Amino acid sequence: SQQGEEDPQALSIQEGENATMNCSYKTSINNLQWYRQNSGRGLVHLILIRSNEREKHSGRLRVTLDTSKKSSSLLITASRAADTASYFCATDALNTGGFKTIFGAGTRLFVKA
Amino acid sequence: NAGVTQTPKFQVLKTGQSMTLQCAQDMNHEYMSWYRQDPGMGLRLIHYSVGAGITDQGEVPNGYNVSRSTTEDFPLRLLSAAPSQTSVYFCASSYSGESEKLFFGSGTQLSVL
Numbered sequence: 001s002q003q004g005e006e007d008p009q010a011l012s013i014q015e016g017e018n019a020t021m022n023c024s025y026k027t028s029i030n031n032l033q034w035y036r037q038n039s040g041r042g043l044v045h046l047i048l049i050r051s052n053e054r055e056k057h058s059g060r061l062r063v064t065l066d067t068s069k070k071s072s073s074l075l076i077t078a079s080r081a082a083d084t085a086s087y088f089c090a091t092d093a094l095n096t097g098g099f100k101t102i103f104g105a106g107t108r109l110f111v112k113a
Numbered sequence: 114n115a116g117v118t119q120t121p122k123f124q125v126l127k128t129g130q131s132m133t134l135q136c137a138q139d140m141n142h143e144y145m146s147w148y149r150q151d152p153g154m155g156l157r158l159i160h161y162s163v164g165a166g167i168t169d170q171g172e173v174p175n176g177y178n179v180s181r182s183t184t185e186d187f188p189l190r191l192l193s194a195a196p197s198q199t200s201v202y203f204c205a206s207s208y209s210g211e212s213e214k215l216f217f218g219s220g221t222q223l224s225v226l
Contacts, residue, residue, distance in 0.1 A: 040220075041220075042117075042203055042217035042218055042220055043156070043203070043205075043217045045214035045215060045216075088156065090215075100158055100161050100171060101158070101205075101215060102172065103148070103155050103156040103158075104155050105153065105155035
């Protein structure tokens with residue numbers, strides 16, 4: 001089973017609005033990352049937040065992490081049509097062979113111009 | 114730097130055929146991994162490697178083999194292709210695998226008939 005689960009599965013908003021995506025995970029983590037995927041392309045890293053951090057900003061992105069609830073949220077402010085993509089959270093899990101990064105199923109964001 | 118290079122981009126196989134998906138990175142990354150992406154399932158980890166000579170299983174390793182003889186290359190072998198292996202395959206790498214962002218290749222779209 002997947003470690004992270006995003007909510008909602010799909011989100012449609014107007015340009016200029018804010019978009020919020022949530023991620024829940026099951027086990028203790030070392031850090032949590034958010035990635036973006038444009039249709040038919042590979043994933044691109046957006047932001048990494050460590051387990052001892054509660055909030056992080058990068059441009060129009062704001063990520064929060066609540067380890068007590070095992071959840072994270074990604075906020076995109078003042079969205080643009082170019083933000084249309086799928087967004088995935090990913091968590092690191094320590095395994096006997098080292099860290100492995102597990103992804104959730106993603107949120108598909110559609111920003112209407 | 115070319116980053117993470119995957120070949121081929123597209124492949125069609127018949128059930129029972131074998132093939133190798135190639136992945137190479139020129140960033141001197143120790144950590145490399147393979148994911149498959151199916152519609153609505155997000156990315157699922159197949160195998161990963163924390164360095165030359167070291168590999169470990171991910172979430173869905175059955176039907177796939179890997180080896181890591183050099184730092185640069187991490188090929189994925191399908192021993193006897195099955196229709197259930199129809200998917201888009203992504204290779205990813207990072208410097209150490211621990212709390213590091215992943216760099217993704219552009220993917221291989223595989224169809225097994």
